[in-house]
Amino acid sequence: MPPENPTAEPEFQRLLGGRVNVFAARFPLTPGVGLRRMLETYNDVLPDTLGLFGAMRLDAAVVACSASHYLLGPDGDRELCARLSARAGFPVASSTRAVLEVGAELGLDAVTLVSPYVPWLTETSRAFWERAGLRVDAVVPVPLPDGGHDPYRVTAQGLLDRLDAALPDDDRPLLFTGTGMGTLAVLEELERRRPGRIALTSNQASARWALRAAGAAQGRSAAPPAAA
Structure with a gap:
């Protein structure tokens, strides 16, 4: 995961x-280079x-960085994960692959993207x-109050305010x-406001994929993670 990501581990x-x-x-720091x-x-x-x-025995690995895999496109993302899995000897998925797998399970064919x-x-x-x-x-863009963009600085209240202001008035599934x-507190509030609306996040999907992959590696059935 990126070196400055403060969210993935706590949410996992x-x-x-x-x-x-x-x-x-974590990936190394890259001072002085563009995004x-x-x-x-x-x-x-x-x-x-x-x-x-090293020699740590892992059951599976998730690459907790969606943005880098967007650059690869779906085919390149799939091919990279396949190569990494073959090299590592255990399943490796990107958060983007996890979203696609979980989205298919949920029958998603259209979403509102929250970015x-x-x-x-x-x-x-x-x-x-x-x-x-x-x-x-x-698409619902989520800029900071000063107009900049930084996923790590988006607060739960700021995200809720942005959804209140810009979210289409429909029940289309949301993809964060x-x-x-950070999204878990926001998902809890959305469920309170609109019970049953599908809202999927990168970390949700990654955790669900990882739980299933780890369960398969250990020869047991893996239940989905608790709903956030």
């Missing part, structure tokens, strides 16, 4: 509830980052999902993109 721990052990490795080059670097160093676990990214990366995300067969009917924007 909460979603998984101690049913599996979670260990993390696109930073994301490209994450893809370049991903095999070595997985290698930081904290800069505009070009939001558009790259939208194109990724649509090329993967998931139609994006609307990225592993760095």
